[in-house]
Amino acid sequence: MGTINNQTGGGWGLLKGLLLLGSLASWACGEQFHVQRAAQYQELDVRSPRIGHVLAHMDRIAYDADVTPSATAPPASTRTPLLDTFQVAEPVLEPTGQAVTVTLMEHQFANSYGTPFVGDYSPPDFDFDHVVLNFTVEVRGRQFDRWGSVYLGDVNIFATSTAEPTSYGITWTWLKDSTPYLSLWKEPQTLIFQLDNVITDVYTGLLNSTLTATFFKSPVRTGGQAPADLVLPVSANKSPVTASFWTYPEENATASVQFPRNVNRAVFSTSVKGQGNEEFWWSNVPQSAVDAFVPDVGSYPGYSPFREVQVLIDGQLAGVHWPFPDIFTGGVVPQLHRPIVGINAFDLRDHEIDITPWLPLLCDGNYHTIGIKVVGLVDDGKSSASLTNTTGSSWYLVGKVFLWLDDEGSITTGVISRKTNPEPSIAFSQTLKQNATGFNSTLDYSLSVQRDFTITSFLTTQKGNGTATWKQSLSYSNVGGLYANGYGGINTFSTIGEETSKVPGWDYKTTFSYPLYCNTTTSYLPAGNLTLWAQLDQGLKLHVQGNTVYPTGLEAFEGEGSKWVGSVIDTDRNGTANYSRYADNTVTSGAGRTHQIFHLRGLDSDGTYETPGTELYFRDVTAYNNSVIADKEVIAGKVVTGRA
Numbered sequence: 001m002g003t004i005n006n007q008t009g010g011g012w013g014l015l016k017g018l019l020l021l022g023s024l025a026s027w028a029c030g031e032q033f034h035v036q037r038a039a040q041y042q043e044l045d046v047r048s049p050r051i052g053h054v055l056a057h058m059d060r061i062a063y064d065a066d067v068t069p070s071a072t073a074p075p076a077s078t079r080t081p082l083l084d085t086f087q088v089a090e091p092v093l094e095p096t097g098q099a100v101t102v103t104l105m106e107h108q109f110a111n112s113y114g115t116p117f118v119g120d121y122s123p124p125d126f127d128f129d130h131v132v133l134n135f136t137v138e139v140r141g142r143q144f145d146r147w148g149s150v151y152l153g154d155v156n157i158f159a160t161s162t163a164e165p166t167s168y169g170i171t172w173t174w175l176k177d178s179t180p181y182l183s184l185w186k187e188p189q190t191l192i193f194q195l196d197n198v199i200t201d202v203y204t205g206l207l208n209s210t211l212t213a214t215f216f217k218s219p220v221r222t223g224g225q226a227p228a229d230l231v232l233p234v235s236a237n238k239s240p241v242t243a244s245f246w247t248y249p250e251e252n253a254t255a256s257v258q259f260p261r262n263v264n265r266a267v268f269s270t271s272v273k274g275q276g277n278e279e280f281w282w283s284n285v286p287q288s289a290v291d292a293f294v295p296d297v298g299s300y301p302g303y304s305p306f307r308e309v310q311v312l313i314d315g316q317l318a319g320v321h322w323p324f325p326d327i328f329t330g331g332v333v334p335q336l337h338r339p340i341v342g343i344n345a346f347d348l349r350d351h352e353i354d355i356t357p358w359l360p361l362l363c364d365g366n367y368h369t370i371g372i373k374v375v376g377l378v379d380d381g382k383s384s385a386s387l388t389n390t391t392g393s394s395w396y397l398v399g400k401v402f403l404w405l406d407d408e409g410s411i412t413t414g415v416i417s418r419k420t421n422p423e424p425s426i427a428f429s430q431t432l433k434q435n436a437t438g439f440n441s442t443l444d445y446s447l448s449v450q451r452d453f454t455i456t457s458f459l460t461t462q463k464g465n466g467t468a469t470w471k472q473s474l475s476y477s478n479v480g481g482l483y484a485n486g487y488g489g490i491n492t493f494s495t496i497g498e499e500t501s502k503v504p505g506w507d508y509k510t511t512f513s514y515p516l517y518c519n520t521t522t523s524y525l526p527a528g529n530l531t532l533w534a535q536l537d538q539g540l541k542l543h544v545q546g547n548t549v550y551p552t553g554l555e556a557f558e559g560e561g562s563k564w565v566g567s568v569i570d571t572d573r574n575g576t577a578n579y580s581r582y583a584d585n586t587v588t589s590g591a592g593r594t595h596q597i598f599h600l601r602g603l604d605s606d607g608t609y610e611t612p613g614t615e616l617y618f619r620d621v622t623a624y625n626n627s628v629i630a631d632k633e634v635i636a637g638k639v640v641t642g643r644a
Contacts, residue, residue, distance in 0.1 A: 085171070099216035105210065108208050118190065130179045133176040135176070136172070140168070150191070154244040155235070228402035245271075263403050264462065265404040270309055270399050271348065272396070287303050296487070302376075303378070304379065305478045309374050319353035352508070355401070427447070431445070467502070489519070519535045520533070527582075532577070539570075566612075615637075
């Protein structure tokens with residue numbers, strides 16, 4: 001087995017009334033979420049308008065409370081060790097022999113909105129075929145979670161978010177296999193790291209950041225194949241001034257690209273992030289209900305809790321991406337994310353859409369447009385919903401195309417023979433209930449969406465003749481609502497999908513499941529005392545088989561002697577948090593508890609998505625009030641102790 005390294009880090013309006021929560025029990029059974037809840041509360045008759053998303057306000061309240069000491073609390077020592085935060089994830093392949101490490105950036109992000117780090121990169125004088133990035137940050141002081149992205153020229157290679165600091169500071173390290181972008185690393189580039197931060201007399205946390213790249217040779221193939229010969233940006237082309245993402249729907253996320261004529265395989269990859277009213281898109285309300293609680297809490301973000309990312313080639317739908325509900329380290333309640341951050345928080349996963357069936361069009365030598373669009377739903381407030389052409393503000397969108405080439409002079413031809421793209425099947429229902437005063441008190445809705453998409457073409461390449469097919473089958477459900485006059489929210493969310501690509505000489509299949517359950521409430525007692533409570537349960541099950549663009553997790557274990565046909569990542573993360581504070585800030589109390597179990601398994605030739613086979617990596621870790629209290633880690637059958 002090669003050397004491996006696990007991913008560990010070295011004004012809410014005043015609500016007067018009483019909220020009493022009853023019982024709650026939830027979690028997953030197989031791929032289905034089963035939720036039982038009882039919520040009882042006294043009707044609230046004091047109107048206190050709020051602007052913005054309840055979850056956004058909730059995490060800000062909790063964070064302000066967490067970093068603002070009570071009148072009786074002793075000051076934090078400047079010698080207090082930084083809190084080591086980490087994301088539970090599969091190991092990354094690292095060198096076993098000669099390697100060269102280059103510092104790409106040492107930078108302090110202060111008032112950095114619109115002012116990214118920009119540097120020049122030159123390839124090392126060293127023969128390499130693998131690249132692993134190391135991103136390390138230290139921050140002391142008060143600061144919110146921030147979003148960052150790294151570009152080589154106009155190609156996005158890494159999207160991340162920062163951990164939200166404690167009053168005494170935090171640190172973390174993330175390793176990322178950047179081998180899929182090998183063709184870019186072989187040439188001089190402009191490196192751009194955008195990490196928007198704000199420094200004021202209140203928000204004092206400077207993001208002291210280091211980015212290095214380690215270059216080495218290895219017989220292990222990332223994703224089970226050689227990296228792409230060429231990576232084309234589908235971006236806003238803002239290099240070298242700033243990062244090349246679009247802000248949608250404010251900007252039209254469409255680029256004009258020209259393919260080489262000798263392409264034998266093409267995979268489009270999207271990187272998307274919801275921001276503002278779209279950060280918690282999975283908890284947004286049906287569009288007909290956005291103003292249902294205006295007398296109490298103001299307007300809610302809408303367009304439903306469903307989002308679809310559409311990829312368009314010359315205006316025609318080429319595939320879709322139903323995004324993972326990323327929750328960043330300030331999300332819902334910050335105490336849910338210390339020191340164990342959320343799934344994907346340090347490394348937002350890109351999504352693959354094979355556009356090889358479009359090569360008969362794209363290899364004609366002309367320029368073509370590739371666009372990215374995010375859509376939600378509009379509804380009639382009762383039993384009907386349909387796709388809309390936009391969403392709230394905003395989404396950060398960027399894409400790229402990975403191309404594998406035949407010999408120079410070869411020309412790919414063919415014909416697109418069949419495209420099956422029926423409108424998605426949507427089932428929707430909604431109920432609003434009023435209290436004795438006539439104001440809306442409870443919103444309940446149920447939403448499910450199903451979509452199938454297939455495109456097939458006949459190709460002639462240097463490799464020969466054959467059929468290329470991209471197929472998607474997706475299913476989504478969300479049973480949710482608001483209670484306590486809009487001050488409490490609940491969502492039971494699930495996305496399940498299967499996607500396959502069959503191309504001459506290439507095969508790819510992925511199956512995935514994204515379950516999520518979230519229940520939150522915030523209340524003030526008549527005296528002004530604050531109470532926050534949240535439960536957040538989330539999972540990811542991801543099976544990848546065949547020729548994938550990105551690492552599967554198997555790379556670090558290829559030396560074990562077994563050859564797997566694919567990988568299965570299966571992780572569940574459960575957390576609860578509460579916080580109480582007297583109105584005069586003299587007494588505060590709170591607690592946060594998070595538990596995560598993570599499995600990486602190698603898929604045997606006779607294995608299945610449900611029973612994959614060999615367990616390669618396992619971790620079971622529990623944290624309480626910023627400290628790891630239990631941790632078991634097993635790597636290739638060997639127990640690793642003392643990890644935190």
